[in-house]
Amino acid sequence: MREYEFVYVIQPDATAEREAEIHARLDQVVADHKGRLLLRDDWGKRRLAYEIKKFQKGHYFQVNFLGLGKEVAEIERLMRIDADILRYLSVLANEDVRDIETRVVEAAKQAEEQARRRAEREKERAEREEREKERERSGGIIDEDDDDRFRADEGGGRYRDDDRDRDDEE
Numbered sequence: 001m002r003e004y005e006f007v008y009v010i011q012p013d014a015t016a017e018r019e020a021e022i023h024a025r026l027d028q029v030v031a032d033h034k035g036r037l038l039l040r041d042d043w044g045k046r047r048l049a050y051e052i053k054k055f056q057k058g059h060y061f062q063v064n065f066l067g068l069g070k071e072v073a074e075i076e077r078l079m080r081i082d083a084d085i086l087r088y089l090s091v092l093a094n095e096d097v098r099d100i101e102t103r104v105v106e107a108a109k110q111a112e113e114q115a116r117r118r119a120e121r122e123k124e125r126a127e128r129e130e131r132e133k134e135r136e137r138s139g140g141i142i143d144e145d146d147d148d149r150f151r152a153d154e155g156g157g158r159y160r161d162d163d164r165d166r167d168d169e170e
Helices: 016-032 070-081 100-137 161-169
Strands: 002-010 036-052 055-067 085-094
Touching: 002 016, 002 036, 002 070, 016 036, 016 055, 016 070, 036 085, 036 100, 055 070, 055 085, 055 100, 070 085
Parallel strands: none
Antiparallel strands: 002 055, 002 085, 036 055
């Protein structure tokens, strides 16, 4: 069997039910062709590199699956005719997967790692938003001790006039 990586972008205003319907159709095509779904990763809503169908953002998903290759054409056909799909890309990730069960276990570990990283990013984002809300509540005043941008060098600064003069003399 071969392993494929399929990335697709859904319109940002699509409902969760509509996204679930798209996922289910993709899963069904893989199952109909005797393939095996390895993992689905939700990358979230992100800004597009360029405007597509008057959208500046899109909801990104990645799916890895095992198959013989015929399902790729069917998946791409379905994506092409679906108005809610902005873009998609199929990539052959591994030409020959011999030990399917081992690859399934590896994919499960990979999914756990991605979930852990996603949770860390969400925690960092929530902390950052909380700091920004705190700054707004304090009237936009930035405490210089808390912000690294306002910390001065102990040496008095990188580009003092006497430093430049000393460099010129040497």
